[in-house]
Amino acid sequence: MREVNPVTRMLLRLNMVMRSFKDKGDYPMLYVIDRIGDRRDVVVLIVDILYDDMEKAEELVKKLLEHLDSYNINVINHTMASYIIPNKEVWRFVAMVSVNLNQ
Numbered sequence: 001m002r003e004v005n006p007v008t009r010m011l012l013r014l015n016m017v018m019r020s021f022k023d024k025g026d027y028p029m030l031y032v033i034d035r036i037g038d039r040r041d042v043v044v045l046i047v048d049i050l051y052d053d054m055e056k057a058e059e060l061v062k063k064l065l066e067h068l069d070s071y072n073i074n075v076i077n078h079t080m081a082s083y084i085i086p087n088k089e090v091w092r093f094v095a096m097v098s099v100n101l102n103q
Contacts, residue, residue, distance in 0.1 A: 007035055010043050010099040014073065018045070021067045027060055042076060042098050049091040054082070057091035064093070072100040 014033050022029060028050035036044050047064065049057045061080060068075060078095035 006101065007040055007043065009101050011035070013099050013101065014043060014045065014097065017068065017071045017073060018047075021064060025063070029060070036096065042096050045093075045095045045097050047093040047095075049093060050088075051091065052089055054091065057093075061093050068097065074098040074100070 011033050018031050018033065021027070022031070029047055030050070031045065031047045034044050034046075036042055047061075049060055051057045051060065057080070065075060065078075074097060076096045076098060078093060080091060080093045082089050082091050084090075
């Protein structure tokens with residue numbers, strides 16, 4: 001059996017956790033998970049939240065952070081900002097996370 005790279009395992013686990021969060025709450029969001037250069041201890045999580053209202057977006061981020069914590073996923077740092085696409089404001093949450101692979 002082939003050994004899977006720890007970063008690949010983090011990406012797969014985080015994708016599973018994010019998919020369950022999105023499906024469970026049927027939230028209007030898109031997410032991407034990717035490597036950060038040559039780092040083997042963290043990955044980046046980018047979530048676009050499709051709410052117009054900043055308060056709703058912040059509430060969703062709070063739920064997301066709680067969900068990640070419940071899976072023992074450590075959010076090292078994060079930021080949230082908005083940007084405009086044609087006729088709509090979108091909120092982008094970006095986080096550097098570390099995934100505990102022993103669970």
